[in-house]
Amino acid sequence: MTDSKEIGALAISRKGWLRSHQWLLLRRTVQVVILLLFLAGPLTGVWLLKGSLAGSRFLDLVPLHDPYIQLQGLVGGHVPTTTVLIGVLLVGGFYLLVGGRVYCSWVCPVNMITDAAAWLRRRLAIEEGMRLARSTRYWLMGMVLLLSALLGMIVWELLNPITMLYRGLLFGMGMAWLIPVAIFFFDLLVAKHGWCGHLCPVGSFYSLLALGSPLRVRANGRQECIKCQDCYAVCPEPQVISPALNGAEQGRGPVILSANCTNCGRCIDICAEGVFSFGSRFHNQ
């Protein structure tokens, strides 16, 4: 295994800095552009996306709605309106196609914070720390739904750092900035990939949405793998790689099938041998 400071060095020397960061750069661009689409209205008066990540209207016409919030409202006893149903179908349908956790790595603002924490963690070589079960997030997701039903309210929105951060940026921050700061230090000092990888119920809901999504990362070139471990080092969900990368002997196909893969494409960037690429989940031999 390479030294922590040299993660990606091989890929950079082989492919150049830009090509070994292309998906990362694209992802950051998309995250920032989506935020700017929302910010354009209040800042310049040109209204592209009005509302926030919880629910919005594109060009004052197309409704977009977060399915997990609506599910909480539904179990809390509120029947969604037609507008909301259209919005949920549009958003849900999109993630069904591209992978639910594309929301996490390409849209969610908290991703930038936890990615920053993970980067600094690697730079400072902080060991793993508190070990949480990866399944904790599903327990949390279920508990939020149970509480929503018991209390008759949308419970996670009391705490949800994603929408809180967006609301803060768009409508006024108050003390809401403390929550992303807390998540940054939690991920940096307490648990590796702690928030997005182990706790966030929103991400876990989106992962369930995408159990069968056609767009997946494939390890088509797995026979070229030189076991440098760089992909494991940068992947926010490293447990998803192994079955596809090392599964040839057990007869497993090269597609990363786990719904917890966020389709961030960082493994594609970091691999000097070009093992990974985006592709479909089909023809998995």
Add this chain to the structure above:
Amino acid sequence: MSDAEVKDQAHASRRRFLLGSAKTACGVALFGLGLGFYGARQSEAMPYYAMRPPGALDEKRFLAACIRCGQCVRACPYSTLRLAAPEEKVATGTPYFIARQIPCELCENRPCITACPSGALDPTLTDIYQARMGLAVVMDQESCLNFLGLRCDVCYRSCPLLDKAISLDAQHNRRSGKHTLFIPTVHSKHCTGCGKCEKSCVLEKAAIKVVPLVLAKGELGKHYRLGWEEKSKAGRSLIPEQLDLPDRLPEFDSPLQPEWKP
């Protein structure tokens, strides 16, 4: 490996799995307990100074419906509405306004309601004057200028439903003995809770305040009937004419009683 060893390993791994799951479930349950109590407290009534936008469902149902997207805030032309930050007493992210700062202007085209995608602001409220965001109450009769005998009248004049939601009721000024008090009187049948009276009150701190209906309204027992209303409904008195019994005077000529003298 012998059968016994395989069995032992299976047992140990089952034990690890069960303990791990129990640990996670316990942690999540503890967290859920905290979140549940926090949520339950948030779903209590709003703080007295915070009003929901017009057409908001009652607080309990509102919190299951409102998705905290802020589209009502964007639609409000007067920047009346705002979203609660997490440190505030109002449920995180939900819209509200503070009447003393910016009251609701009761736009007849109801931009906040039509912008709301979730139905948390009731789209069937087509007449904005039927909104019941709260109720104005003259809280401090000791400092209200009209109660002191002056003719301030500002709350009355600023009311969008002048003479309906607030009227000035004439009463005798017992202090001076010869003047009239014009008492601002709020009528819940018409008051929308827009808060323009509270905003316009000239005092350092408003004497008239809009407060949530649960705080402002009393309720008569279900069995109460107001005699004068029943009478006007029926067109006549509901009790029969009172019997006029003959007056019975002392019988002065009784031999048993002495004659009465004042």
